[in-house]
Amino acid sequence: MADGNLNIPSARILAQHRQIATTGEYPSALADVMAERGVAVEAARVAMTHTKDLEHRLDASGTLSDAMRRHARQHYAQALAAGNDGATAVTQAVNAALGEVGEATQRQIHGVGGPRLSSNVGTSWDHGEGLRQKVQDGLTARLAQQMGLKHEPTVGREFATMQMGEMAMQMVRATGARPINHGEAIRMAVGSHSTSDFVLATQGSLENVLARGLEARTPEIERAARFTTRPDYRESFSLSLTESSTPQEVAEAGEIRYVTVDEKGEKNPVLRDFASGLAVSNKAIANDRIDLLGGVADAMLRAANVRKRIVMLEPIETNMVMRDGLAMFHADHGNLAASGGAPGVTTVGAAVKALRTQKGPFGEVLAIAPAFLIVPPDLETVAQQVVAALTPATVGEVNPWAGKLEVLVEPGLTDPAAWYIAADPARFDGLVWATKDDMTFPVVESKPGWTTLGLEFRLVWALDATFIETATWYKNPGV
DSSP, X not given: OOOOSOOOOOHHHHHHHHHHHHHHXXXXXXXXXXXXXXXXXXXXXXXXXXXXXXXXXXXXXXXXOHHHHHHHXXXXXXXXXXXXXXXXXXXXXXXXXXXXXXXXXXXXXXXXXOOOOOOOOOSOSSSHHHHHHHHHHHHHHHHHHHTTOOOOOSTTGGGTTSOHHHHHHHHHHTTTOOOSSHHHHHHHHHHSOTTXXXXXXXXXXXXXXXXXXXXXXXXXXXXXXXXXXXXXXXXXXXXXXXXXXXXXXXXXXXXXXXXXXXXXXXXXXXXXXXXXXXXXXHHHHHTTOHHHHHHHHHHHHHHHHHHHHHHHHHHHHTTOBOTTSSBSSOGGGTOBOSSOOOSOHHHHHHHHHHHHTOBOTTSOBOOOOEEEEEEOGGGHHHHHHHHSOOOXXXXXXXXXXXXXXXXXXXXXXXXXXXXXXXXXTTXXXXXXXXXXXXXXXXXXXEEEOSSSSEEEEEEEEEEEEEESOSTTEEEEOOO
16 A cells, blocks of 8 residues: 655644544554544544444454554545545545455565465355455464463354364365375475465464564553654654744734744654564474464564564663764753652652753743653662652651652663653653554564474564654663
8 A cells, every 4th residue: 555645743643643532432553543644633533433434344354354454544544634535435445455365564575575475355264365364363362362362253263173283174175185184284285385375374363463462561661652653664854843833923914924844853763674483393283282383472472572672672771862962861951860869759859840841942841741750670669659649647748749650660671770750652752663554563474394394484573763852751860
């Protein structure tokens, strides 16, 4: 699909779209897509009923994978941004998604992956795309159960308790072949070519449980960061104003003062590719070793979460250099304590004051409200004590920060003494992390094993993180 003009929206626009999503009870992920593709807030409100209808139609279709749902939402937002009415946008989105069945989610990724088999949606659940979706749904349910995740099978309920050998048998027979036993069926399903329906169903199931697992097991630091997507790997910068945008008084018959908007802000996330590989033997598949396949999924999930945590912490841990040539946390930015101290009413108060009194490039007061107290595990107890609700004996004993800040304990922070105050990323720009727009979750690729009999899986993910604003975070180096 066409990417259109995709830019990181302002925190205010993003928050407005997410509020509409909450009111309309459709996914916030769709709100993000609409904001990024330039759908006006008022247009999103008008189209709310149609947006809910899109989600209902996606839920009602068992042929749509998670990747196809994402594509449908992107098409829908693109159609709205182009001025189409809601009903037309829904129809275009669903038709476009159905037309992309079986296409590679990797097809536009630079330097990694390769094409996958493309086909049209069939009318039968007994062969082709329909059968593959049933097997994928059932296998997803089995893997999810093993990993402690939720996935209720729909079209693939009969496959949720079936042995993998029997799955391979049914899929191979659907092509007209006649294997004599499960072992031969697996060899035919796995060894014939890398785009067999059995292989695609298996990798699709792994992608599904990875997506669910990443949503359920997010790193703490992710709470303090805003998520977005990028259309490509090119360097770009956030938008900035050349002059103050505060409305000025207009004298009678006077002229309105205009400002210019251009890319003079901080650098947006620049995507980087990450990958890892694992393998499952034919013997394990034939013996219905779902635990081994689940182990592959769990290992991929852990690896993806580790990588996401590392990427999101890099701008913090390295104290990245901003566009003005200074470190992110620097006295000149007003976001670094002059002297270190442990979290306490006084030190936290100084940090909160620093955020609230931050000014923009033209001297305007930003009035940033603190939301999170971010600490390493060594400071968890004292941080919880600072924000704990108290029952004071006297007015002087009242804790001014009770209920004001949420403690985030991030084990990836390596300095045991340093701590941070951060604003709500839904309201104020700060730390941003991004994936490629067709890789919101990791992509799983597979092929027959070359040096061993079985399947080889490769996890690929493009992501990055960066600070795009210095005024919304504050660091105290501790003692």
